[in-house]
Amino acid sequence: MAWAAGPGQAEVVAVEVAPGSTVLHVLRASGMLARHPEIDLATQRVGIWGRLRSLSDPVRDRDRIEIYRALKVDPKEARRLRYRGQRKAG
Template identity: 55%
Template sequence: MTVEVAYARADLQVVQAVRVVRGASVREAIRCSGLLGRFPEIDLAEYRVGVFGRLRDLDAPLAPGERVEIYRSLRIDPKEARRRRAAARAAHPRDG
């Protein structure tokens, strides 16, 4: 069966089609994709993974046509990012 494995960085997005045996796990699809070799920063012990935007366990079985997504860790907490943007807007209000 064919599935896709997706990984994105700020500068690059990759979606790799992979042929795996029926019932292959998320982990097996990622390994078969070759992305672990291309992107050594991917740490499956730390990064989360999902299928079509929903978190999945690495041992979860896949169905044909599914897209595995490798999620990078957040660089900053979303609430903190919003606080910083609000503070920047308050410090530099737009004229007009």
């Protein structure tokens, strides 16, 4: 179970659940929703190993459940800004 509230702020929790458990079962068992009330499963997406999944999808042993936060900056624009900053500094 993994959640990053912001850059460099990753929280990873190991969770044991019964066979047949779903993504939602893991989220609840992890305590992540209680520790991070800013997580809104109605608007945020979840996934397993970088692939989008629904809360009702079953999980398997050693799956990494991820909660995705909204992007603040388009990745292409972020690269452009970094490139411009490097050109000016160099």
